[in-house]
Amino acid sequence: MSRHVKLRLESRIGYVDLVHEMAEGMARGMGFEKGSALNIGLAVREAVINAIKHGNGMDAAKPIEVSFEQEEDLFRVRVRDQGPGFDWSHTSNPLDRENIFRTSGRGIFFMRHFVDRVAFQRRRGKGTEVVLEKRFEAAGRAGRGGEVMKRRKG
Ligand SMILES: Nc1ncnc2c1ncn2[C@@H]1O[C@H](COP(=O)(O)OP(=O)(O)OP(=O)(O)O)[C@@H](O)[C@H]1O
Numbered sequence: 001m002s003r004h005v006k007l008r009l010e011s012r013i014g015y016v017d018l019v020h021e022m023a024e025g026m027a028r029g030m031g032f033e034k035g036s037a038l039n040i041g042l043a044v045r046e047a048v049i050n051a052i053k054h055g056n057g058m059d060a061a062k063p064i065e066v067s068f069e070q071e072e073d074l075f076r077v078r079v080r081d082q083g084p085g086f087d088w089s090h091t092s093n094p095l096d097r098e099n100i101f102r103t104s105g106r107g108i109f110f111m112r113h114f115v116d117r118v119a120f121q122r123r124r125g126k127g128t129e130v131v132l133e134k135r136f137e138a139a140g141r142a143g144r145g146g147e148v149m150k151r152r153k154g
């Protein structure tokens with residue numbers, strides 16, 4: 001059994017906090033411990049900022065879609081935009097010497113450190129999708145989540 005929640009929002013930077021808080025709060029509700037939930041929230045935040053800024057070019061008329069998916073063993077968040085995509089096989093490493101003083105180019109790097117899996121997909125004619133996944137057992141779960149799991153299975 002899985003539970004999915006979907007959001008469709010205008011591309012407004014003001015919505016970044018909302019999605020960030022939802023992601024963190026849902027992760028907590030699923031039983032992720034505080035530190036893991038914070039990381040999930042931050043990863044989702046970076047993905048949403050990128051979708052609004054780079055994907056949709058801050059054009060409020062172009063929606064973003066965020067889907068929160070609770071699976072048996074992991075929490076998955078998909079962030080979709082309407083943009084042309086980019087070459088994600090060539091993202092720069094902010095720790096490289098030449099990048100050390102740059103103040104941007106860190107979002108994807110953070111995402112990769114905050115969750116277990118970051119994947120990009122181009123949806124033909126429909127934009128870009130970033131998939132973020134965090135596994136329950138890798139993160140450790142607090143007692144409450146265990147209860148939720150038991151109830152869901154029972
Ligand atoms: N959804 C997207 N659509 C199009 N291009 C993207 C998208 N996400 C990222 N990019 C491209 O990848 C680059 C790296 O993204 P990343 O989030 O790491 O850095 P940044 O957004 O430039 O800066 P920062 O996140 O540190 O403020 C971006 O500059 C942009 O060119």
Ligand SMILES: [Mg+2]
Pocket residue numbers: 046049050105106107108
């Ligand atoms: Mg970014």
